[in-house]
Amino acid sequence: MSPPVPALPTPRDVYFFATCVVDMFEPEAGLDAIAVLEHAGLRVTFPEAQTCCGQPAYTTGFPEEALRVARAQLDLFPEPWPIVVPSGSCAGMIHHHWPRLFAHDAELSKRARDIASRVVEFTDFVVGTLGLDLADADDAPVKVALHTSCSARREMDTLRSGRAVLAALPGVELAHHDHESECCGFGGTFSVKHPEISAAMAGDKLDAIAATGCSTFVSADCGCLLNLNSTLAKRGTPLRGRHVASFLRERLRIASVEHGP
Amino acid sequence: MSAVRPVADPLAFKDNARIVVADPVLRRSFRGAMDFLTDKRAAQFPDVAGFNRLRALGESIRQYALANLPQLLGQLEERLAERGVHVHWAENAEDANRLFLEIAQRHDAKLMVKGKSMVSEEIELNHRMAEHGIDCVETDMGEYILQLDHDRPSHIIMPAIHKTKEDVARIFAEHIPGAGYTEDVNELIAIGRRALRDKFATAKIGVSGVNFLVAETGSIVLVENEGNGRLSTTVPDVHIAITGIEKVIAKLEHVAPLFTLLTRSATGQAVTTYLNVISGPRREGEKDGPREQHLILLDNGRTQAYREERFRATLQCIRCGACMNHCPVYARVGGLSYGTTYPGPIGAIISPHLMNLESTRDLPTASSLCGACGEVCPVGIPIPDLLMRLREAARHDEPVAQQRKALKGQGGARRMLEVAAWKGWRLVYANSRIYRLVTWLATRCRRLLPGRQAGWTGTRVALRPAPRSLRERLAQRRPTPIPMDDTSKPAA
Structure with a gap:
C-alpha cells in the first residue's frame, strides 16, 4: 500500500488535515473520520491554522499562489505523527507535488518532503495501520458502489484500501459499476471551464452507478462527491454519495464525535 | 456524423x-x-509489471534520443546521404510544401500517392499540392474515405473513426465511379482498394510518413497494416518521406521495444501486418524500389518544446x-x-x-x-x-x-479577472485568520450565495457552505481547544 505509512507500529497520535472542501462544505465527513480514528484509540490533533493544500491554484496554472498557501501549512505538523487526510486528491497533492513545489528552497523542501512522507489517505490508514475490527459492525445487508477518485487511484494507489474497507464490513455488498476507473468529471476548475464536458462525464458516471441498483455509493474524496451529489440533486433523484468515513462510522455504530465523550 | x-x-x-x-x-x-x-x-498488456518494465525501456530510449538530438540528426543525415537518400530540412509547413513542389515539378508529376502521415496533415500537403494542380491521393483506407468526403482525421491511428459504415457506403457511392451502394464492410474495402490500385500504378511520386529514424544505420522505419505504405514507398519512381525531427532514435536495436510498445498500445496488435525498414533507393542491379528517395525533416515548432527542459518530454511521443x-x-x-x-x-x-x-x-x-x-x-x-x-x-x-x-x-x-481571483484566493488561504473569518461569514451567509453559479449550476445545484464549518463544530465540541499552533504568519 502506498504511500509508505510511517514506521509507527501503534501510533498514539495523528494529525488530521481536513481539506478546505471538508471544512466548508462537508464537515460531517471530517467529524466522522475523526470519530473512527478516536474509536480506534487515537488522539487526533486538528491544527487550527490549517486551510488548504493549494491544489486548486496549482492545477489551474498558478503554482506561485499554490506555493504561498502550501507554505502556510508547512509549520503545522511539528510532531513526527502521521497526517491523515480524508481525500486521495489532497493527499496526492501533498505527497507528490509539495516536494516539487518547494524544490527551489532546500530548507522548505526538506520540511515538505518530511510532511509528504507522513501524509496518508484515510482508507489507507484504516486498512494499513489501524487494524480496526470491523467484524462487529452492523451487518444489515446493503449494496454499495465505490467511486475512487482519479488521484486516489493513480497518485495514491488507494483503490485497494477503499475496496478492502468495504470488503471487511459484514453485510456490505460492493456493486461494481461500468467504466469504474473513469473520472467523474470534477477535475477542480475543469468542471466550470468546460461545464458541458464535465456534465457529460458526471452524467455517465451516475448512470453507471445507478444501474447497479445500489442504495448508496461511497467515495474517499469530497470533491467528486460535491460534483456527483450536486448533479443528483439537480436531477431530483434520491440516490446520494457519502464519504466512506461517514459510512464506516455508521456501520461501526460509533457515535458522532459531537455526542461523544 | x-x-x-x-x-x-x-x-x-x-x-x-x-x-x-x-x-x-x-x-x-x-x-x-x-x-x-x-x-x-x-x-x-495483461500484466502491469511487464508493461511498466517495457515502458521504462521505451521511455529511456526516447529520452536518450532527445538528449542527443542534434548529434543523432547529424549522424542520420550522414548515413542517409551514404545510402543515396536526399535529406532536406524544413523549418515550417511552407518550407516543407515548397520542397514537395520542387521535387514534383522536377519530375513533372501530376499525381502523388500518399501513405498515412500525420505530419503531411500538419503541413496540409494535399491542399497545397492541389493549388499547383498536383493530385495527392490518400491511400490509407481511412484517410481515403476522409479525402473523398472533404473531411479531416479525428484520430491519429484511426482517422475515420467518426464515420459509420453507412457514411462510407454513401461516400463511396457518391465519389467512386461505378461503385454502387453497399453497406457490406468487406465489399466497401474491396471497392476502395480497387480504386486505389490504378493510382499506385500511375503515380510518379509516393509519399509516406515515418515511425522511427535510426541514426546509426540511416534507416527509415514505417509501421502499417494495409500494405499501402509499402506500395507508396516502393512502386513510384520517387519516394518522399516526411516526419518531425523528433522521430530519430540512436540504434537499430531500439526499434524492437518501441515497435512492440507502439502496436500494442495503438491497435492492440502484437505486431502489425507490415514493418518496413527502408534503406535507400534502388541500387545497381536491383529490380524494384524507387529510383530517388527524399527525407524531409520538419521542425514546425518542435524546437520550442526541445529547447525548454520542462516541455521536452512532449517530443518522446511515438504517436500510438x-x-x-x-x-x-x-x-x-x-x-x-x-x-x-x-x-x-x-x-x-x-x-x-x-x-x-x-x-x-x-x-x-x-x-x-x-x-x-x-x-x-x-x-x-x-x-x-x-x-x-x-x-x-x-x-x-x-x-x-x-x-x-x-x-x-x-x-x-x-485574464485579469482570473489572476485577481487567484490572488484573492491566496490572500484568504495563506492567512488562517482571514480564512477563518471568510469561512465564518460564508457559513452564516450561505443562503445569500447566488443560486446560479457560472459553469457549475447548468447541471448541478448551487454550492452552499455547510451551516457551520468543521473547525467551528470541533471547537464547540472542545470547550478548551488544543493550544493553537499559530505559527502561520501570512506567507503572502
Missing part, C-alpha cells in the same frame, strides 16, 4: 465540444469505438494514440472538436508548440487531469504535468520558473 461539422480551429473547441456532447448518437459511437480499442490494448483512446474528454467530444491536427491529450500538449499557446489556450484546460493518459502512455510522458505547465505558461506573460524563453503565445489565456 451529424450535419454540423466541428470547426477546424482550436479556438472553436468549446463550441465544437458543446455540439458533440449533446448528440447521443455520436456519444454512443465514440464510446463504443474507444471501448473496443482500450479492451484490445488491455489484452496485450493510446492517450486519446483512454481520455474521458476525447471519448465525449471526438477528435474533430479539438480543431488541430493532433487531437486528445497529446494534441493538447504538442499543438501549443506547433501553433501557438494563444490559439490553443482552451486545449490544456480540456482535461480533468484524471491521469488516464499518463497511465497508458507507452513512453512515460507525464501528460498531466505537461498540461499543468502549459496552463501556467498560458496564464503568465513572462517565462515562469525553469522556463528559459517565452513560448509562442505565452500568456494567451491570461
